[in-house]
Amino acid sequence: MTDTLPSSSGDLDPRDRGGPAQPLISARGLLKHFPVRNGSLFQPRKVVRAVDGVDFDILKGETLGVVGESGCGKSTTARLLMQLIRPDRGELLFDGETVGDTLPLTDYRRQVQMVFQDSYASLNPRLTIEESISFGPRVHGVPAQKAIARGHDLLWRVGLEPGRFAGRYPHELSGGQRQRVNIARALALEPRLVILDEAVSALDKSVEAQVLNLLLDLKRDFGLTYLFISHDLNVVRFMCDRVIVMYLGKVAEIGSCDAIFTNARHPYSAALLASMPKMDPNARTSQPPLAGDPPNPIDPPPGCRFHPRCDFAEGVCGQRMPPLSTVSLGQETACLMSLAGSGHSRAAPMEG
Ligand SMILES: Nc1ncnc2c1ncn2[C@@H]1O[C@H](COP(=O)(O)OP(=O)(O)O)[C@@H](O)[C@H]1O
Ligand code: SF4
Ligand SMILES: [Mg+2]
Numbered sequence: 001m002t003d004t005l006p007s008s009s010g011d012l013d014p015r016d017r018g019g020p021a022q023p024l025i026s027a028r029g030l031l032k033h034f035p036v037r038n039g040s041l042f043q044p045r046k047v048v049r050a051v052d053g054v055d056f057d058i059l060k061g062e063t064l065g066v067v068g069e070s071g072c073g074k075s076t077t078a079r080l081l082m083q084l085i086r087p088d089r090g091e092l093l094f095d096g097e098t099v100g101d102t103l104p105l106t107d108y109r110r111q112v113q114m115v116f117q118d119s120y121a122s123l124n125p126r127l128t129i130e131e132s133i134s135f136g137p138r139v140h141g142v143p144a145q146k147a148i149a150r151g152h153d154l155l156w157r158v159g160l161e162p163g164r165f166a167g168r169y170p171h172e173l174s175g176g177q178r179q180r181v182n183i184a185r186a187l188a189l190e191p192r193l194v195i196l197d198e199a200v201s202a203l204d205k206s207v208e209a210q211v212l213n214l215l216l217d218l219k220r221d222f223g224l225t226y227l228f229i230s231h232d233l234n235v236v237r238f239m240c241d242r243v244i245v246m247y248l249g250k251v252a253e254i255g256s257c258d259a260i261f262t263n264a265r266h267p268y269s270a271a272l273l274a275s276m277p278k279m280d281p282n283a284r285t286s287q288p289p290l291a292g293d294p295p296n297p298i299d300p301p302p303g304c305r306f307h308p309r310c311d312f313a314e315g316v317c318g319q320r321m322p323p324l325s326t327v328s329l330g331q332e333t334a335c336l337m338s339l340a341g342s343g344h345s346r347a348a349p350m351e352g
Helices: 074-082 105-111 129-139 144-157 175-187 205-222 233-239 257-263 267-274
Strands: 025-036 046-058 063-067 089-094 112-115 193-197 225-229 242-247 250-256 325-328 331-333
Touching: 025 074, 046 074, 046 089, 046 250, 063 074, 063 233, 074 112, 074 193, 074 225, 089 105, 105 112, 112 175, 129 144, 129 175, 144 175, 175 205, 205 225, 205 233, 225 233, 233 257, 242 257, 242 267, 250 257, 250 267, 257 267, 257 331
Parallel strands: 063 225, 063 242, 112 193, 193 225
Antiparallel strands: 025 046, 025 089, 242 250, 250 331, 325 331
16 A cells, blocks of 8 residues: 555546556356245245346446446445455456455455445444544554544545544534545545445435536546446436446446447337436426336346336247347347347347
């Protein structure tokens, strides 16, 4: 760990902090099922398929968004990346090294930090702001004086004057100020990846905009990579370089922000986007395009998980699980219409 924080020179390598041109994180076949109680001892145990085999890369220096309805597995994916929970299957590569193997967990944990939605619950109410921020570095062996000095520097960086805020307790701060403290605390160990799980969702719109701009500044100044989880698609569009659309524990579509927002190829992505609140009142629709609640992840439908709600569903959709296939440069879609020779009437014929 360095003694001084990086300066705001803006001359950092656009690829995070340099190193080989490979993803910062590669998630391979991540799977997490939670057992659920079901009254009877004699029935087979059921599981919630919270994350059901997902693959994705987070590129160095990018902001990767994750969107999807509540319960589709966004937070579980985040907690798996943070190693707060262990996957049942799958592995994580961090800058080319296998987490928990060639890269020990303790080394990995320092490099990945998270900011949650509830700004209050994530702070210890009995610690002052200064103590909260310097706690992590102290645990990692940074001497007290140095940890406090670093904490004050970080308070400046997140827009809170240390003279006014360092000695206060969480309950003496507003929600926006507390979230700034949580961001400072996440940065105290100089992570490379910061996971933001609905981190601005509880804030008022004007405060939210300020915190989003702060996050963009910090990303540039510290050479960070973000995983940005949000149900607010307007915010995702503002913040992200690429976006993952999740549906019932699986990746429905992944692509650049531009591709997803202007040329979504998965019917679920399209429906999600159509349900976005429009800025232009003339463009507002009265008909919600996404009918019905998402099906239960305890008993997901066979074949394509979206088929009970999809306007384009055909017989084959209930039988065949669509794999992710490339539909344009960097854009992959898990829909049988996009898979040549899938048997869907809108799919291209099999090549060759
Ligand atoms: N610890 C847990 N035990 C049982 N079920 C869980 C647990 N955590 C999450 N789930 C379930 O897993 C699914 C995905 O949850 P989550 O990842 O929190 O979704 P999201 O963040 O997209 O709203 C949901 O059905 C949720 O109820
Ligand atoms: S595979 Fe079928 S049901 Fe699934 S999204 Fe594509 S068309 Fe709809
Ligand atoms: Mg969540």
